[in-house]
Amino acid sequence: MLHSFDAVIIGGGVVGSAIARELSRYDLSIAVLEENTDVVCEASGRNSAVVHGGFAYDRNSLKARFCVEGNRMMDQLSSELGFRFIRCGKVLVGNTDEDMKQLERMMAQGFDNGAEGLELIDDARLHELVPAVNGRFAMFSRNSGILDPFLFTINLAENAAENGVKYFFSSKVISIDCRQNSYLLHTENDDFSARWVFNAAGKGAKAISDMLGIEGYRVIGSKGNYLVLDKKLGPLLPMPVYPVPSNTYMGIHVTPTVDGNVTVGPDAITTDDFSYYGVPADKMEYLRKSASTLWPHIEKKDVIRTFSGILSKWIDDNGVIQDFRIEVRDDIAPNAVNLIGIESPGLTAAVPIARYAISLMKERSDIKEKKDFNPFHRNVRRFAEMSDCEKSRAIASDPRYGSLVCYCENVTEREIIDAIHNPLGVHTLTGIKYRTRAMMGGCQSGFCQMKIEQLIEKELGMRPEDVRYMRKDSWILSGKMREGIDG
Amino acid sequence: MAEYKDAVIIGGGPAGLAAAIALDKLGVHDIVILEREKELGGILRQCIHDGFGLQRFGRSLSGPEYARIFIDEVIERGICFHTDTAVISLSPDRHVKAVSPSGLIEYDAGAVILAVGCKERSRGSIMIPGERPSGVFTAGSAQAYMNLYNRFPGHEAIILGSGDIGLIMARRLTLEGVHVKAVFEILDHPNGLERNIAQCLDDYGIPLFLNHTVTDIHGNSRLEGVTVCKVDDCLRPVKETAEFHSCDTLILSVGLRPDAALLDGAGIMIDPRTGGAVVDEHFMTSVPGIFTSGNGLHVHDLADFASLESEHLAVSAAGFLKDGLHNEMDVDVSCGNGVGHIVPQKIHSADGFSLSLRASSVMDDAVLRISQSGKDILRKKIRRVRPSEMLMVDIAGGLVSPDGNVEVEFI
Numbered sequence A: 001m002l003h004s005f006d007a008v009i010i011g012g013g014v015v016g017s018a019i020a021r022e023l024s025r026y027d028l029s030i031a032v033l034e035e036n037t038d039v040v041c042e043a044s045g046r047n048s049a050v051v052h053g054g055f056a057y058d059r060n061s062l063k064a065r066f067c068v069e070g071n072r073m074m075d076q077l078s079s080e081l082g083f084r085f086i087r088c089g090k091v092l093v094g095n096t097d098e099d100m101k102q103l104e105r106m107m108a109q110g111f112d113n114g115a116e117g118l119e120l121i122d123d124a125r126l127h128e129l130v131p132a133v134n135g136r137f138a139m140f141s142r143n144s145g146i147l148d149p150f151l152f153t154i155n156l157a158e159n160a161a162e163n164g165v166k167y168f169f170s171s172k173v174i175s176i177d178c179r180q181n182s183y184l185l186h187t188e189n190d191d192f193s194a195r196w197v198f199n200a201a202g203k204g205a206k207a208i209s210d211m212l213g214i215e216g217y218r219v220i221g222s223k224g225n226y227l228v229l230d231k232k233l234g235p236l237l238p239m240p241v242y243p244v245p246s247n248t249y250m251g252i253h254v255t256p257t258v259d260g261n262v263t264v265g266p267d268a269i270t271t272d273d274f275s276y277y278g279v280p281a282d283k284m285e286y287l288r289k290s291a292s293t294l295w296p297h298i299e300k301k302d303v304i305r306t307f308s309g310i311l312s313k314w315i316d317d318n319g320v321i322q323d324f325r326i327e328v329r330d331d332i333a334p335n336a337v338n339l340i341g342i343e344s345p346g347l348t349a350a351v352p353i354a355r356y357a358i359s360l361m362k363e364r365s366d367i368k369e370k371k372d373f374n375p376f377h378r379n380v381r382r383f384a385e386m387s388d389c390e391k392s393r394a395i396a397s398d399p400r401y402g403s404l405v406c407y408c409e410n411v412t413e414r415e416i417i418d419a420i421h422n423p424l425g426v427h428t429l430t431g432i433k434y435r436t437r438a439m440m441g442g443c444q445s446g447f448c449q450m451k452i453e454q455l456i457e458k459e460l461g462m463r464p465e466d467v468r469y470m471r472k473d474s475w476i477l478s479g480k481m482r483e484g485i486d487g
Numbered sequence B: 001m002a003e004y005k006d007a008v009i010i011g012g013g014p015a016g017l018a019a020a021i022a023l024d025k026l027g028v029h030d031i032v033i034l035e036r037e038k039e040l041g042g043i044l045r046q047c048i049h050d051g052f053g054l055q056r057f058g059r060s061l062s063g064p065e066y067a068r069i070f071i072d073e074v075i076e077r078g079i080c081f082h083t084d085t086a087v088i089s090l091s092p093d094r095h096v097k098a099v100s101p102s103g104l105i106e107y108d109a110g111a112v113i114l115a116v117g118c119k120e121r122s123r124g125s126i127m128i129p130g131e132r133p134s135g136v137f138t139a140g141s142a143q144a145y146m147n148l149y150n151r152f153p154g155h156e157a158i159i160l161g162s163g164d165i166g167l168i169m170a171r172r173l174t175l176e177g178v179h180v181k182a183v184f185e186i187l188d189h190p191n192g193l194e195r196n197i198a199q200c201l202d203d204y205g206i207p208l209f210l211n212h213t214v215t216d217i218h219g220n221s222r223l224e225g226v227t228v229c230k231v232d233d234c235l236r237p238v239k240e241t242a243e244f245h246s247c248d249t250l251i252l253s254v255g256l257r258p259d260a261a262l263l264d265g266a267g268i269m270i271d272p273r274t275g276g277a278v279v280d281e282h283f284m285t286s287v288p289g290i291f292t293s294g295n296g297l298h299v300h301d302l303a304d305f306a307s308l309e310s311e312h313l314a315v316s317a318a319g320f321l322k323d324g325l326h327n328e329m330d331v332d333v334s335c336g337n338g339v340g341h342i343v344p345q346k347i348h349s350a351d352g353f354s355l356s357l358r359a360s361s362v363m364d365d366a367v368l369r370i371s372q373s374g375k376d377i378l379r380k381k382i383r384r385v386r387p388s389e390m391l392m393v394d395i396a397g398g399l400v401s402p403d404g405n406v407e408v409e410f411i
Helices: A014-023 A062-081 A097-113 A123-129 A149-162 A202-211 A231-236 A281-292 A346-362 A388-397 A413-420 A429-436 A449-460 B014-025 B042-046 B063-076 B139-147 B164-175 B194-204 B303-323
Strands: A002-010 A030-033 A090-094 A118-122 A137-141 A145-147 A166-168 A173-178 A183-187 A191-199 A218-229 A241-243 A253-256 A262-265 A269-271 A303-315 A325-328 A336-340 A404-406 B003-010 B031-034 B080-082 B086-090 B095-100 B103-114 B118-120 B136-138 B156-160 B179-184 B212-218 B225-230 B243-246 B249-252 B256-258 B290-292 B331-335 B339-343 B353-359 B363-372 B375-385 B391-395 B406-410
Touching: A002 A014, A002 A166, A002 A183, A014 A030, A014 A149, A014 A346, A030 A149, A030 A191, A062 A097, A062 A145, A062 A149, A062 A346, A090 A097, A090 A123, A097 A118, A097 A137, A118 A123, A123 A137, A149 A166, A149 A346, A149 A429, A173 A202, A191 A202, A202 A218, A202 A303, A202 A336, A218 A281, A231 A262, A262 A281, A325 A346, A336 A346, A388 B095, A388 B103, A404 A413, A404 A449, A413 A429, A413 A449, A429 A449, A449 B139, B003 B014, B003 B303, B014 B031, B014 B042, B014 B063, B014 B303, B042 B063, B042 B139, B063 B303, B103 B303, B118 B139, B136 B139, B139 B164, B139 B249, B156 B164, B156 B212, B156 B225, B164 B179, B164 B194, B164 B249, B179 B212, B290 B303, B303 B353, B331 B339, B339 B406, B353 B363, B353 B406, B363 B391, B375 B391
Parallel strands: A002 A030, A002 A191, A030 A166, A090 A241, A191 A336, B003 B031, B003 B103, B031 B080, B103 B290, B136 B249, B156 B179, B156 B249, B331 B406
Antiparallel strands: A090 A137, A118 A137, A173 A183, A183 A191, A218 A262, A218 A269, A218 A303, A241 A253, A253 A262, A325 A336, B086 B095, B095 B103, B118 B256, B212 B225, B225 B243, B339 B353, B353 B391, B363 B375, B363 B406
């Protein structure tokens, strides 16, 4: 089947979905082609979820510029899109003279980059901010923060969908025909023709770039492993604690999440395998030991989960990591916006990146703003975050708000059902998890995953063997045991 | 706003049901059971194997049959209960807040009885390395899929851990035509009851490998297999022994811990050894009037014992409701050599009581010594001591004095 669109965005991660959402302000037909079954299966959902200040990137780089811009607009994005963002600040903790020199360099670089709210603080002030931290002094970045990495991307995508963007999942682009005035994209299922193409494929961006004829980029993966600690640790860590960074690596840090967990990581291991997310045993111990020098509360018994993410870094022939590259190569692939090397701070910078990418299109094509663009998105309303009065009213309006499904996170049946009927049509278990927090608690789905699986079957009329965990082939159940028995 | 009840019992499984019935028998009628599932019975609902009730009723029942006896009696006695009612907070002054489809429910309770059961250790909590495909289940969730929801978890299974539910699931899967390739246990002894090793593994020719553990999980989508290694004396995997085993299902039976979710909010002291509350010989927690028993206190081998313990609790709770708090002493019970954990951890009176403990290692012909300030309270010779088997010892009244810790040890 052939679908025709004005613009096709390849990749539905945070950058692809930010482009989709920002482009949906214009009077265009837009599609997003996503290889996975949801929008947060790769780097966008696998990171520290830190909103960076912008001091750690080279002067005059796109990374610095878009990071500072993204940081500044995060409050507005959060209120429009409804994901949680907490401007909690962060500290980079040092002990030696060398550390101090590097922090002073960061301060100066941050000043030049336009990053505001940076200060060097002494031991007393540091321990006032983060009581348990180990360190003699720090750089405090007041404007840094944390956000919900799942809902940031999901809500960009769902808001785009609400403004008319069509998402196609399990739609990996396998080849592209460049025609006179359009592109023909072949996926595993359907074909798509588009006047404009955006390559926001993240880990697949080099392959797409090659398909567009823009060849020669060298991209390496940098894999980071993380531990997730139980929610009881969150109150002990008011803000992210980092070691003194280099210009290319932030170091292993401890970070509170917006929901009160703590993540520990990442290490940085060079890889060319962009699909292996396994976390090795020795890395778990290394993370714990390394981060314990910063913050003393990391104990094995409080680890509830591990995960990893892979950043795609553009490097030159000498292996030096390069800036973001956002380009239209009119000589090779006109009407194709090519994004290469979008790594950290890509989460912070996603919307400025998207706006810049669209500006390149606007320079070459006359596009008109829509009158009826709706910038607001409503989340699945969370029972656990309601006041008692709101809870009572919610239950009175729908008794399914009074039936708990996930006991660890107090997620109700109504929320699960709302999440199952999300605007993107995602219906994996992890899709429900990222939208509701069900299965993210201490028991890690021991009591609730069966109920959620049953609700997916029931709400969507699916067979048990067709329900998926996260990826296309990640079946959960091999079928019914007895026919004719319901339940 | 909040309704008063003499006792609010949180949890309608074997512990909560037994406590409610016992309280009713003792004349405490103004009580309510709050159960978060849609039916009473707790985890017994999904335990369709037999072996329940041997201690208590002298016959072997399935989990639902065992639960039915208690549920019938609860109904017969007219004891009030609410299902689909999940407690979301408990305060130190015994204010209970619950959510149900009919609204938020609040109680002020004369006594609160926590009979909340336990939860399974997950993959994350034991930090099994590797990828995150689908097909990795805790034994309890696989059991629920099969026995409550009529769903197959996969075609070819490996079981990690020899806890009782894992063993029961090995047999259950086999009977339903799922190929169970092996059970791997990191320790040098099985974690489940011996009768389950015989009846669930040996009878079906399912091999059990001791001193082995899963060191890697493979598969980006669905589970494709696991790497298994032998472990050395310190339980460290020996890399040279790594072997790949293909399977699409991994069942984890790697331990249970009391569900402590409500304890923190109520300011109840937790024993890191059991993972449950610290209690005295009356099953009272560190917060007056809040009691706990069953698997929510410490993990039992048999539902029968959880029920029995809750009946002892009911006597204490009834006494508290009638007479209030009367602590005569404050004595700590400490774990000595060879003792993994112990309940109670505190003694507040000279009353007789039952002491439950688990050994930390396998011992033969051991002597259990309970002493205070160097003076024996009890010595008992035990032929076979297994960490998988809970030991219970009755201590007669008047033996514990107000001075010095009570020490429990194997000599």
